[in-house]
Amino acid sequence: RKEVEQDPGPFNVPEGATVAFNCTYSNSASQSFFWYRQDCRKEPKLLMSVYSSGNEDGRFTAQLNRASQYISLLIRDSKLSDSATYLCVVRPRSGDKLTFGTGTRLAVRP
Amino acid sequence: GAVVSQHPSWVICKSGTSVKIECRSLDFQATTMFWYRQFPKQSLMLMATSNEGSKATYEQGVEKDKFLINHASLTLSTLTVTSAHPEDSSFYICSASGQGLDTQYFGPGTRLTVL
Numbered sequence: 300r301k302e303v304e305q306d307p308g309p310f311n312v313p314e315g316a317t318v319a320f321n322c323t324y325s326n327s328a329s330q331s332f333f334w335y336r337q338d339c340r341k342e343p344k345l346l347m348s349v350y351s352s353g354n355e356d357g358r359f360t361a362q363l364n365r366a367s368q369y370i371s372l373l374i375r376d377s378k379l380s381d382s383a384t385y386l387c388v389v390r391p392r393s394g395d396k397l398t399f400g401t402g403t404r405l406a407v408r409p
Numbered sequence: 410g411a412v413v414s415q416h417p418s419w420v421i422c423k424s425g426t427s428v429k430i431e432c433r434s435l436d437f438q439a440t441t442m443f444w445y446r447q448f449p450k451q452s453l454m455l456m457a458t459s460n461e462g463s464k465a466t467y468e469q470g471v472e473k474d475k476f477l478i479n480h481a482s483l484t485l486s487t488l489t490v491t492s493a494h495p496e497d498s499s500f501y502i503c504s505a506s507g508q509g510l511d512t513q514y515f516g517p518g519t520r521l522t523v524l
Contacts, residue, residue, distance in 0.1 A: 333512055342502050342515040343453065386452075390512070396443065397513055401452040 300325055305387050305400035313408055316377045320403045322370040322387030331390040332363055334372050336383045337402065343386055346372075377407045411437045413505050415516030422493055423524055430488045430519045432503030438483040439505035443513060444476070447500045459486055483507075493523040 305322045312318050324332075332349035347354065349361040349370055360373040370387055387400035412435040422428055432442055441460050445453045457473075459465035459480035467473045477489040486505075490497055500520050504513035 331512070340500070340520075342518045344515065345512060348511060388512075396455055396458055399453050 301400075302326060302398045303387055303389050303400035305403050307401055307403060309404040309406050311406045311408060312377055314377055314379060316407075317373065317375045318377060318405065319374075320372045320385055320387075320405075322372075322400055324368050324370070324387075324389045324398075326389065326391055326398075327368060328391050329368075329389045330392050332361075332370050333388040333390075333397075334359075334361055334370075335386040335388055335399075337386055338383045343399075346385070374405075377405075379407050379409065381405060382407045411505070411507070411510055411514040413439075413503065413514050413516040415503055415519055417519060418517060419520040419522075421522045421524065424494050425492055428490045428493055428521060430490075430501055430503070430521075432486045432488070432505065432516050434484045434505045434507065434514075437505075437507045437510065439486070439507050440483065441506050442480055442486040443504045443506075444478060444486075444488050445502045445504065447502060447518075453502065456488075490521065493521070495523045497521065498523045 303324050334346040335343040336346045337343040347356050349363045353362040358375045362371045384402040384404045386402045389398045414433045416431045444456045447453050456471045457465045457467045459478050461480050461483050465478035480486040502518040504515040506513045
């Protein structure tokens with residue numbers, strides 16, 4: 300079983316749609332969780348950290364369910380510029396290396 | 410956020426030559442730097458982790474004599490691909506973390522093409 304699993308997609312949605320990505324992780328000792336965004340042929344960029352209480356940043360909402368070892372990302376009012384691959388990232392403890400999911404590809408169409 | 414630069418952004422070389430890639434943290438001290446490789450349509454694969462002043466820790470299957478890593482200062486790490494071959498062609502990305510930072514921040518990557 301992969302340490303971090305994501306649906307690779309692609310998710311093809313119209314502008315303005317709401318889309319949700321899910322991710323599961325296998326290491327119950329994981330302490331830190333993130334969503335990164337990677338554009339084609341570019342480096343990953345931190346989108347947001349994921350906190351136990353859930354957190355929101357503009358149109359993006361991230362949630363964590365430790366009991367189910369499940370992380371989600373919700374994007375509301377999708378923009379064309381949201382088209383990218385979204386990487387679910389987990390870290391066992393501070394200072395440890397990150398474990399990346401394979402990413403979920405999102406394509407937002409006009 | 411923290412800024413990481415990488416140089417060069419792309420390089421084309423002949424088979425058998427060595428290529429050095431630099432990774433710099435511009436506005437923070439990077440106690441740990443990471444080197445990743447990404448092949449087309451695949452996820453990032455961690456190659457090695459380096460702490461300033463220490464030898465790098467390589468992931469399983471990564472040849473330490475082929476991928477030489479030096480982390481001589483808190484702002485600079487280098488990756489040298491020795492005797493590069495076409496199968497080494499890939500996107501090499503560094504990242505850095507430091508005190509007070511909650512996660513790793515990535516450089517823009519170096520696209521290596523070996524002919």
